[in-house]
Amino acid sequence: MSSTFANSKYAIVGAGLIGRLLAVALAKRGAQVTLFEKGGPEALDSAARVAAAMLAPLAESAITEDNVVRMGIHSLPRWQQIINELAKPVFFQQDGTLILWHRQDASDAERFVTHLERNSRNNRLLVAPQKLDSHALQNIEPSVAERFSQGLFLPNEGQLDNRQLLEALLVELTLMKVDCRWHQAIEPEKLRQDHKEYDWVLDCRGLGAKANWQSLKDARDLRGVRGEVIRLHAPEVKLRRPTRLIHPRYPIYIAPKEDDVYVVGATEIESEDMSPMSVRSAMELLSAVYTVHSGFAEARILEMATQCRPTLKDNLPEITINKKSDSPHLMMINGLYRHGYMISPAIMDCALEILSTGNSNTALELGLSIHSGAAPKETQGKDAKVVSCV
Template sequence: MHTLTPFHFLPSLDTPRAVTILGAGLMGRLLAVQLAHAGHHVTMHGIGGPDAEGSAARVAAAMLAPLAESAITEPGVVRMGQHGLARWPGLLAQLAKPVFFQQDGTLILWHRQDAGDAARLQQTLARTQGAVADLPAMQPLDSARLAALEPAVAGRFHQGLYLPGEGQLDNRQLLTALAATMQELGVAVHWHSARNVQDFRPGEAGQPDLLLDCRGLGARAHWRELRGVRGEVVRLHAPDVQLQRPTRLVHPRYPIYIAPKQDGVFVIGATEIESDDLSPASVRSTLELLSAAYAVHPGFAEARILELATQLRPTLPDNLPAIRVREPRVLEVNGLYRHGFMIAPALLDAVLELLHTGQSPLAQRFELRVQLADLHP
């Protein structure tokens, strides 16, 4: 592969163009809305319907937590997350329907026996703050400060960490709002339409000027480094639980996150599993998820299980996203891994820069790979 700057072989979007997007998940929908807003003629093909069934974006907690996620990722992704936090309010304001968005920080908790793991995590987060400018400082919490910040856990936890400024949104509301906005803007959407790059000849008569491939794991036949990383998420209705912000539990075997949504709904998940298996969740993993949630708040014992879902996240070998030109007029965006909602605005803006100017200062700032596919390995 060769790093290419500028992208002189992509058509400029300075004038209206016919753009076809493959993939109707988060990235495809964001690009469709922005390109249609700019006056381009956008067509989209997705394997699912408006609800994004089959998409990794549908099975997610949609937390926007760059400092918290720095425990398992690189500074460039943290910078993308910072960009996303600042960008999401403006993107949401353009949509045809409201989307739940909250920026009340992240709470990290642990039991006394896990204090050693918590101390190591705190050291990791401190290193990130030293390496990435403008991150709000994490705040250690004693019993009194923890009880004041999150009364629902008072008396059960005696210390914690608060990461101010971090946020979350409702992934399913967002996907629905993006679909409605595409309809308003006249995007020609073909639901339940599985198409491949070979089905198009961009630049020829009657064909799109530009093809954007945002299919996630659907692009594995062309991007062979892609792999699926399994995630398991349970959605609960627990109106008696009053957690106010995303909460993470430090645990050596099953660290979890709990993301409160609207109307007493909670999304609970755990760390990823290196597997392409899309079968239902196991009894063991379900018990661990629910037991850990109960350990945070006993009110979850009376919750109702709305859904227990599994999905595969599209991931590249280094667990980092990339933008790739497969051939002239064909641009691929993939590898969002577990950070999709956090980093999608950064990828969106980097792609738009590339398409308008042939280069992207944002991609350089985020250490985002922009490369040419090697079609003859």
Template sequence: MSLQPSSFAILGAGLMGRLLAVELARQGHRVDIYDAGGPAAENSAATVAAAMLAPLAESAITEPGVVRMGHHALTRWPELLAPLSEPVFFQQAGTLIVWHRQDVAEAQRFTRQLENNQRSLPELPPLQKLDSGALEQVEPALAHRFNQGLYLPGEGQLDNRQLLAALVVEMERLGVRAHWNTPQSPDAFTPGALGQPDRVLDCRGLGARGQWGALRGVRGEVARIHAPDVTLQRPTRLVHPRYPIYIAPKEDHLFVIGATEIESDDRSPASVRSTLELLSAAYAVHPGFAEGRILELATQCRPTLPDNLPAIRQTRPGVLEINGLYRHGFMISPAMLDVTLELLNTGQSPLSERFDLRLELEPTAPAPTGVAAPAFA
């Protein structure tokens, strides 16, 4: 069963909002999208991200359902990127995990955790333990710098900013009406009334805290560095008890480096302490970063629910809220997209059960008197 052509108002033009706008417009729906910022997505957590697609690596800090969502994304991202008219860097060369000798105990604990997770999620490719020789073959740039490591095949990454820009181009091509610098809340709409959209999809992240009070911000800090002397070929993570970092190589020797995760919605510039730790750890992975150029030190807050898991809920007839993607936005957004499309098309989502995704589909408020209550099927 497919959804009959209808009209949508999408609130929030971050990653989820743009993905939904493009897919719904492709299905023939009329789509208006509203955002407090502009096309550059300056208010979106998606702008400050490494965009790594690393389900097994992330299994150390999240639930199996999220890991299954990440595995789903490895197939879906190429399908979502293929129709875009603008190129988006995408790589699926696996993840490398390394550590220094003094951190062997922490690395052994981390390895055991990944192995346990692997056994419970057999659909993921098994990790590979590397000695110094195998490590040199997988990542020549780290030859003689580490004695051992782990290789997680099949994991990937993409360029977050290229994708956000390409989705804007695609929205324009498909006739999506974008209302930039125009913040809106669900209260501004009466779905199903004359002159109103049939459905409202709220994807505002932390902008939705007025409606979803449980949301909190979790601060992240990243550095974008141009380092011509560094030739890492795939995302690399450093195991460390105090400041584990990830290094995600993009095109043309651009690297996105991050580590910090702070329970705060403070969006002020990065602190000197966290910047020193971040750059020192990157230098410890590869000395070529010393001659790199810092293009940007950026901070942003990820929208996070109390259990650190995403959720979809219907607050009143015709209004669906998608939120709580936390630090896994690019890894789980294709799954969240597909679940939302299932709900819109049929009113049900078998995928949500596979992903253990929390759905709250009983409206908490009735439709206004005299207004038809649009269903999601």
């Protein structure tokens, strides 16, 4: 694949998770890459910075489509490969997911367990969930065994440290001599018009590309879904793996990172409000996390953060291609929703295949939507040539 990309020129707009992954991957394959980002290298305004970065296809199968689950399964071993190739270490673990519930929520838990068991039977790549009694729970996660007498264990699921990863990818961009244009906002269509030297322009801006997606001929609207997380420093808590609490109002997740840091979240609000976290959300998250482990009572709040995840109307990711004979081709990648870290290696692999060969067998196998979409309305005309890529 390297020879395919050697001496090719790519412009990537947006230096969030998928933008950085593709910039590094293309540069390592011999391509010349220019990365444009309206913000700075710290990714302070990126949805990728405000995330728990859990890699949990079976757990997520309860609320998402089968193709997203397949992308998550594909991505788990790829994350290990990607991280192993980085110069700067990134925290990564694959010790499974723990599901807990209080006695009064047993009926909700039973429905959840039945759902996951059915999904694992229908997908042979998923490892069946394991029911835990008090003894098994004591062995797997002793720090919560006093408060819970049963649970569910999902083997092989994992997580990584999202902020360490963004920093490590930044180091890699420097090592690979990627031309990074920080604090430079630019429209992909303007790049196509003014810079004919590029072979491809890749739009990886997430919610920043909203106007462009709304201008597509078939109006595949892009929206933001607000998420809120709290980062805690809790030395008295020793959770070994991501833990989810089944609850009728706020089913929280707790993702343990290095140095006794925990990322706690649950909220998913149909809103593009970027304002600080509400008192209600903070109280619900903190109250729920305390019911999991009393040690959180003495935790220190490091950060309360909010961000909006880029989401298409079907809550599924998509790649849209527009090819023109007289300007760089355009690839638009978006709609990763709440599954950005879980599926981004799969999205990256599909994009690289398209850039290399014009189609992607991986996308067909995983069920990733690839559209040979028309250009945004303001750029359509007799010169616009839409080429099918699958």
